[in-house]
Amino acid sequence: MFVCFWLVFRMVSPAIALAFIPFLLTLIIRYRHYFLLFYRTVIVRKIQDYLTGITREERAFQYLITHAIPGDPDSILSAFDQWCYHVEYLSNVGPVKGKILDRLIYENAPINVLELGTHCGYSSIRIAKALPLGARLYTVEMDERNAVLAEKIFRLAGFDDDIIELIVSPSDEVIPQFKETYGVDKLDFVFMDHWKRCYLKDLQLLEEYDLLQEGTIILADNVLFPGAPHFLQYVKNCGKYQHKIHRGHLEYFKSIKDGMAELVFMGL
Numbered sequence: 001m002f003v004c005f006w007l008v009f010r011m012v013s014p015a016i017a018l019a020f021i022p023f024l025l026t027l028i029i030r031y032r033h034y035f036l037l038f039y040r041t042v043i044v045r046k047i048q049d050y051l052t053g054i055t056r057e058e059r060a061f062q063y064l065i066t067h068a069i070p071g072d073p074d075s076i077l078s079a080f081d082q083w084c085y086h087v088e089y090l091s092n093v094g095p096v097k098g099k100i101l102d103r104l105i106y107e108n109a110p111i112n113v114l115e116l117g118t119h120c121g122y123s124s125i126r127i128a129k130a131l132p133l134g135a136r137l138y139t140v141e142m143d144e145r146n147a148v149l150a151e152k153i154f155r156l157a158g159f160d161d162d163i164i165e166l167i168v169s170p171s172d173e174v175i176p177q178f179k180e181t182y183g184v185d186k187l188d189f190v191f192m193d194h195w196k197r198c199y200l201k202d203l204q205l206l207e208e209y210d211l212l213q214e215g216t217i218i219l220a221d222n223v224l225f226p227g228a229p230h231f232l233q234y235v236k237n238c239g240k241y242q243h244k245i246h247r248g249h250l251e252y253f254k255s256i257k258d259g260m261a262e263l264v265f266m267g268l
């Protein structure tokens with residue numbers, strides 16, 4: 001935006017260019033929260049990548065090692081939250097929307113849970129610690145570097161392969177093979193928190209490959225920001241789901257509105 005202003009300033013007379021200042025200031029004030037988000041997610045990250053020579057996720061892991069108690073999932077989650085509030089930003093589900101996730105897992109006691117989008121494993125840890133005995137979380141991450149860190153973080157939190165199975169692959173390759181590979185006939189709970197453009201396609205894949213049963217819960221994060229409009233439109237119009245939106249705010253950013261969609265599959 002500043003570059004545009006500079007270009008305008010060079011192309012037209014200074015008097016006309018100066019008239020843009022109130023407009024520019026209004027834009028900055030109105031969208032300040034988004035500028036702050038951009039600053040934390042892009043600019044701070046690039047500077048830190050350059051200064052430290054490691055990725056943001058690796059920096060988060062170093063912080064966990066020095067600030068969390070091994071074997072204590074709550075301590076790992078709270079160290080993650082501290083880092084995201086006060087050091088750098090990660091797109092974890094966060095403590096506020098995380099409580100909705102915890103509650104739904106506790107209340108429904110699902111046995112087979114699929115998570116799409118592991119990242120560093122924050123939400124996986126929330127899910128795993130709320131699961132009933134004998135239940136299993138299958139979490140899917142396509143970025144290998146994130147998956148390596150998530151695996152270490154699961155071990156740090158005290159979870160083994162019996163509780164969390166980390167699958168390193170894109171979701172649209174995992175879903176069609178899921179039944180045969182993992183011997184799971186139906187899913188009880190699905191947490192969607194990967195790229196928002198994949199939500200609709202993956203929901204339809206779950207239907208096509210017959211992985212949903214009456215009562216399966218699908219919780220989808222960030223449906224208002226960055227938003228998943230096609231997914232929401234499909235859910236509202238297809239008649240296969242009861243749905244509601246839990247409104248709140250973006251993880252670690254109180255001033256940006258966001259929400260989670262909770263769907264209950266009613267059978268085809």
Ligand SMILES: C[S@@+](CC[C@H](N)C(=O)[O-])C[C@H]1O[C@@H](n2cnc3c(N)ncnc32)[C@H](O)[C@@H]1O
Pocket residue numbers: 091092093094116117118119120121122123124140141142143146169170171172193194195198
């Ligand atoms: C928002 S982060 C997940 C945050 C995590 N659920 C949490 O709350 O801690 C999204 C992650 O999804 C992964 N991802 C995006 N699209 C994917 C796909 N189609 N299949 C598998 N992983 C995907 C990205 O690499 C990224 O690590």
